[in-house]
Amino acid sequence: MDESYDVCVCGTGLKECILSGLLSVAGMKVLHLDRNGYYGGESASLSLSQLYEKFRPGSAPSETLGASRDWNVDLVPKFMMANGLLVKVLVHTEVTRYLEFKAVDGSYVLQKGKVHKVPANDMEALRSGLMGLFEKRRMRNYLLYVMDYNEKDPKTWKGMDLTRMPMSELYKYWGVAEDTIDFLGHAVALHSSDNYLAQPALATVKKTKLYYESVVRFEETNSPYIYPLYGLGELPQAFARLSAVYGGTYMLNQPGMTVAYDASGKACGVTSEGSTAACKFVVGDPSYFAPEKTRVSHKVVRAICFMNHPIPNTGDSHSVQIIMPQRQTGRKSDMYVFCCSYAHNVASKGKFIAFVCATVETDDPVAELRPALALLGPVEEQFFDISEVREPVNDPSADGCFITKGYDATTHFESTVVDCLELYKKITGKELDLTEKELTQQ
Amino acid sequence: MEGTIVNKKLVLLGDMGAGKSSLVQRFVKGNFEDYQESTIGAAFLTKTMPELGLKLEIWDTAGQERYHSLAPMYYRGAAAAVIVYDVTSPESFARAKSWVRELMRQGNQDLVMALAGNKADLAAGGDGSERKVSAEESQAYADENGLLFLETSAKTAQNVNELFTALAKKMPRAPPPQQQAANTVQLGGNASAQGRKRASGCC
Numbered sequence: 001m002d003e004s005y006d007v008c009v010c011g012t013g014l015k016e017c018i019l020s021g022l023l024s025v026a027g028m029k030v031l032h033l034d035r036n037g038y039y040g041g042e043s044a045s046l047s048l049s050q051l052y053e054k055f056r057p058g059s060a061p062s063e064t065l066g067a068s069r070d071w072n073v074d075l076v077p078k079f080m081m082a083n084g085l086l087v088k089v090l091v092h093t094e095v096t097r098y099l100e101f102k103a104v105d106g107s108y109v110l111q112k113g114k115v116h117k118v119p120a121n122d123m124e125a126l127r128s129g130l131m132g133l134f135e136k137r138r139m140r141n142y143l144l145y146v147m148d149y150n151e152k153d154p155k156t157w158k159g160m161d162l163t164r165m166p167m168s169e170l171y172k173y174w175g176v177a178e179d180t181i182d183f184l185g186h187a188v189a190l191h192s193s194d195n196y197l198a199q200p201a202l203a204t205v206k207k208t209k210l211y212y213e214s215v216v217r218f219e220e221t222n223s224p225y226i227y228p229l230y231g232l233g234e235l236p237q238a239f240a241r242l243s244a245v246y247g248g249t250y251m252l253n254q255p256g257m258t259v260a261y262d263a264s265g266k267a268c269g270v271t272s273e274g275s276t277a278a279c280k281f282v283v284g285d286p287s288y289f290a291p292e293k294t295r296v297s298h299k300v301v302r303a304i305c306f307m308n309h310p311i312p313n314t315g316d317s318h319s320v321q322i323i324m325p326q327r328q329t330g331r332k333s334d335m336y337v338f339c340c341s342y343a344h345n346v347a348s349k350g351k352f353i354a355f356v357c358a359t360v361e362t363d364d365p366v367a368e369l370r371p372a373l374a375l376l377g378p379v380e381e382q383f384f385d386i387s388e389v390r391e392p393v394n395d396p397s398a399d400g401c402f403i404t405k406g407y408d409a410t411t412h413f414e415s416t417v418v419d420c421l422e423l424y425k426k427i428t429g430k431e432l433d434l435t436e437k438e439l440t441q442q
Numbered sequence: 443m444e445g446t447i448v449n450k451k452l453v454l455l456g457d458m459g460a461g462k463s464s465l466v467q468r469f470v471k472g473n474f475e476d477y478q479e480s481t482i483g484a485a486f487l488t489k490t491m492p493e494l495g496l497k498l499e500i501w502d503t504a505g506q507e508r509y510h511s512l513a514p515m516y517y518r519g520a521a522a523a524v525i526v527y528d529v530t531s532p533e534s535f536a537r538a539k540s541w542v543r544e545l546m547r548q549g550n551q552d553l554v555m556a557l558a559g560n561k562a563d564l565a566a567g568g569d570g571s572e573r574k575v576s577a578e579e580s581q582a583y584a585d586e587n588g589l590l591f592l593e594t595s596a597k598t599a600q601n602v603n604e605l606f607t608a609l610a611k612k613m614p615r616a617p618p619p620q621q622q623a624a625n626t627v628q629l630g631g632n633a634s635a636q637g638r639k640r641a642s643g644c645c
Contacts, residue, residue: 039513069549087629096629097485098515103627218627226627230518237513244504245485250511 005031008270008277010284013041015404017239018420019283021093024246026428031277032243033270037253039240041285042407045072045233055383066348072231073304076407077338077355079104079225079321081210082217085417088434098238102344103218104225105317109187110324111179115313115375118187120215120222135177142174146208162202170201186325186334192410193326193333227319231346259288267400281400286390289401293394300389300409301365303356303373306381310352311339318343321411324372333359335372336411359409402427446495450613451519453501455541456526457534458508461560464596465526466500469606474597494610521613522554529559529593535575542587554612556590558605563595
């Protein structure tokens, strides 16, 4: 490995793999390393034996769970917005050809202790138990305004300046009630707390549009989400392949790897097993850099539960999301439940995996998850994970270290991709052009 | 008039420099270059075999085999694998055996495998002194492990079509059981979104 590269990428989490792929495509010579023997880092999907090695070293999975390799258990559960940034990047890079996706069956929201489907269309809205008839009409008027709103066409603004008007005022204008606001803000615009109410309405209007544009992105889908067969761990692998296909070199299983710095403190390579690969700068997740280059922004608690049944009250869905808005559970931020199953080739026949995740707010994070765990019904096996989410505080122009942020508790990949695109711009000085291009014939 | 064409994934494995890319290049495009660059920018190559009702998607390792860093995704859903070694290199034959073991570990019972002893033209030339792996040894290994075996030359085209055709004939025709994945969505193409009217999505 005593060669020189433009960039060494440390860690094969989704963010590092996206960046590695984009930089290779941009013509850079990339060396991509990982201390683990598998792809995905913090965002891997693990087989049963890998999962037990991580959470219960020394103990073996029960035989009732079936073959280890039938399982691909996500460490960071999220769904993809069908019309979101990750899909745009996948299409732009043509990485789609390595992956297969399924639509997520349904999106649900907790209201007054009951789980309701988030209406995906007019018919569902009419049947929904979320609100009464008059409230439905008010919500419909609000949503028609939002869907019709066009930043470039003042006629659609109806005299309101959404770059200034707080979101709470826009709701008030359309007369939407508090419980409806709860579900529109958290389960449709996907805000993770109520802080958005005081902020300009435009951001929420855009997020609401993204939700409904995602619902209609594919035929026959009933939610705005899609999910890859074999689990989210396929995503980093697919971007790693993109990088390799464009000349990137891959070295997994480098447990002792460290970033090398020159006398001025600037990253100049990566050392592993006694040899050093030289490079102009280093990209990596926080775990590969000295702690003082990052700080803990918050902690996330996640539960992984194996079950023999779908989550009750979700119409027997094989894949589903339940959002628990903060006000419904008396918290400062939302809590999320995800479920997927053998139908996505992530578990052995007949098994379901439910995940619960939340931003830690107390000294007893596992107890915080209780209201969500109560929705799941009997659980065959469960694991808890509490992780620090770190973010960079260094100056990449001084130390040559482009560090990604950890994975937050949000339900989807928008913030993940935004982080990648910002780093891409810092590194190359250019925005990635995501306007949909004509796909070449495969 | 035209029968159904089934897509099948075929993966290549073997040491760097054994001639994996040259072999595919010869099979798909019918040519050979003495100094084949490592495959840049090609996700996979495809070859339709209408007489067999097959379209092969041929995946090259893209160099990820160099430090043994192939992703599990590479093997996923593969119907066939060609393990390539260089008949002038015993090391590459030893590595081929370890790739076969790796493939068997993936636990895909329906996978059809072929062992290709490439660069046979070097062994055939002159007194054949460059040959280091005998055809008998390889044949015995292949028989023991249920692999097809042929010595090939990407350079002279010897046995290249024969190898892929023999593999294709051995592949099970029924789609693999995982393709119960009926309701998958297609990303890309021409933004498949426009199926439904936008307004109908919102309440």
